Amino acid sequence: MRENKIDVEALRRSLGDWVDPGPERFGLTWPGKAECMRVIQEPSIGTLVPMPDESVDWDTTQNVIIEGENLEVLKLLQKAYYGKVKLIYIDPPYNTGKEFIYPDNFKEGLTDYLRYSGQVDEEGFKLSANAETDGRYHSKWLSMMYPRLFIARNLLRDDGVILVSINDREVHHLRCLLNEIFGEENFYAQFVWNNEGNVDNQSAVKTVHEYVLCYCRSKEAIGPPGVIDPNIEDASKLFRDQVENTLTKNGSKNPESTVTLPVGFPASFESGVIPARDDKWPHLLDDLVIEESALVQPCRVRSGWSSRNLLDLFISNGFVDISDSEGKATRFAVTNTGAIYVYKDRTDTESHVLSVLRNMGTTQQMSRQLASWGIEFDYPKPVYLLQYLCSLFTSPTSADIVLDFFAGAGSLPHGVLLQNVKDGGNRRYLVVQLPEPSGDGDESLASVLRRRMQSVSGQLTAAGVVEPGFRSFRLSSSNFSVWDGTTDTSEDIVSQLALAVQHVIDGAPDESMLVELLLKAGFALTAPVEAVDFAGIAGFAVSDGALLICLARSLTIEAFEAMVATEPAMILVLDAGFGGSDELKVNALQTVRARNQQSGSDIALRVV
Known part of the structure; x- marks a missing residue:
């Protein structure tokens, strides 16, 4: 049986019949995988509509909450956030057969989403779980996950990391999926979270763990996390300012050799004599004589050594501290037992991370806090x-972006803010959540997410934390006409051609068009936008004038002269703004070219 259906070819092979399996290769495959690649290549036809009334500190915040179907949103974010995200964390559906997975036939994309979210008036749209009785139980889950993970990888920085929570049901498939998308060589860790789950049940084995799979965009770009597991006791040597270890290390990989310690070699004790010996390691071939914490006569010492090269370098350097391969200040000294010890100063980013995550809180505790x-x-x-x-994977000082496109009730953005409070960081979050039913009356889960973060923002603001707010956006259809490749009648084709002539959707608000054009131009959703005047015509300056956008339907040459005078990187205007005047278009283009030639600038003019 495979996915609740009889595999006829496998049955025939088990009965002794020869069935040609076709070309064989190692990898993960499933029915629908080829369709995933087609879905990945489909361009986005949506946009993000600003929701300032559902936001907190819109003008100043760098955090973003998006209500929408995450595959479409990820496509919309490709240009503006390509290679800019430091950490992705997702907690996707575990495919238990009970939780919500996606709307029926969701491969239709934005059209289905708009029906589902009530943005178009059409009945008959429903949600579905992925029941185990479904003939493609695992395949449907993989087809849902694959394009989202594939596109999300593009958003990661070279030193970016993705973390995916999962349980035993799909962990093996997810591991194969991540190996294919990120490369097996970029596997970093498989954390086991002790979730301290309910043990008062009738299960033969009480499951009290989940997994968090960790992969990198490029493992070579990732250093060790500068964190010590919080379960380590304060008395641990990990918290000492200095690391000390003996150099004596005997074995087949550490053959004996003799080191001559010269006069002046440091000692960890004031004075004394340790006679020559061969009954304990290290062997002393001469008496070891110490006065004023230094050797006063040469002494030959024989043993196997763990850091012989560093010891020789320390001696050659006149007993001045050297740096090891991790950049730690390193020194050596003889102890009162006759051993040679190495001492290293700990760095500010000491790493001691365990693969088992314990005492990290429980879902029950989190539910009570939400309640x-x-x-x-x-x-x-x-x-x-x-x-x-x-x-573990972000820095408090680098304005790292943390993304979650299965945001749920918002534990990830909440955690980002609390970590900023703890270490004074400036991380920002970008999260996406489908407005699926929350189980809390008629309120959608996306609404619950916003309400939670409003509560968190209020608490942190009261505690004096600066800018814990967020900007809200909602996925909707584009403000510009999009060619529908499914049209197959002459009437539909004529309608499509008419849209290509007047391609701004009737009633499209400037605020929504502004956001859509920002993303298409590669600017972040939190880029600063200022209303400006171009020779009497209203427009917008983005990111201190790097991008100028003018949505006026009646442009003038004076407006173009005012825009090019600021020397932006790009000017975006509507084709409708020329009023059908080819002369104005030519003059506008000549104005831009003349400025580029005179000042050596490189202003780009884009007409949409």
Whole structure:
């Protein structure tokens, strides 16, 4: 049986018949995988509509919450966020057969989403779980995950990391999927989270763990996390300012050799004599005489050594501290036992991360905290787990972007803010959530997410934390006409051609068009935008004038002269703004070219 159906060819082989399996190769495949590649290549036909009334501190925040179908949103983010995300964390559906997976026939994309979210008036659209009785139970889950992970990889920086929560049901398939997309060589860790789950049940084996798979965009670009596991006791030597270890190390890989310690070699004790010996390691071939914490006569010492090259370098350097391969200041000294010890100063980013995550909170604790804000949600990830994972792979000083496109009730953005509070960081979050039913009355999960982050923002603002707010956006259809490749009647084709002539959708608001053009031009959703005047015509300056956008339907040559005078990198205007005047188009282009020649600038003019 495979996916609840009889595999006839496998049955015949098991009965002794020869069945040619065709070309064989190692890898993961499933029915529908080829369709995934087609879906990945389909361009986005949506846009993001700003929701300032559902936001907090719109003008100043760098955080973003997007309500929408995550595959379409990921496509919209490709240009503006390509290679800019430091950490992706997702908690996707575990494919238990009970939770929501995606709407029926979701490969139709934005059209289905708009029906589902109530943005177009059409009935008959419903949600579906992926029941185990479905003939393609695992395949449907893989087809849902593959394009999202594939596109998400493009958003990661070279030193970016993705973390994916999962349980035993799909962990083996997910591991193969991530190997294919990120490369097996970029596997970093498989964390086991002890979720301290319910053990008062009738299961033969009480499951109290989940997994967090960790892959890198490029493992070579990732250094060790500068974190010590929070379960390590304060008395541990990991918290000492100095690391000390003996150099004595005997074995087949560490053959004996003799080191001559010259006069002046440091000692860790004030004075004394240790006679020559051969009954304990290291062997002393001469008496070891110490005065004023230094050797006063040469002494030959024989043993196997763990860091012979560094010891020789320290001696050659006149006993001045040297740096090891990790850049740690390193020195050596003889102890009162006759051993030679190495001493290293710890760095500020000491790493001691364990693969088993313990005492990171429970879903029950997180549910109670959400309930205190009036939010009912089953099985939320504990915020401290997400805060800890964030601390492993992001920096407090690099304005790292953290992305979650299965945001749920918002434990990831909550954890990002708490980690910023802890270490004074300036991380920002970008999260996406489908407005699926939350189980809390008629409120959607995307609405629950916003409400939670409004509560978190209020608490942190009251505590004096600066700018914990967020900008809200909602996925919708594009403000510009998009060619529908499914049209097959002459009437539909004529309608499509008419849209190509007047391609701005009737009633499209400037605020929504502005966001759409920002993304298409490669600017972030939080890029600063200022309303400006171009010779009496209203427009927008983005990122201190790097991009100028004018959505006026009646442009003038004076407006173009005013725009090029600021020497932006790009000017975006509507084709409708020329009023059908080819003369104005030519003059506008000549104005831009003349400025580029005079000042050596490289202003680009784009007409949409």
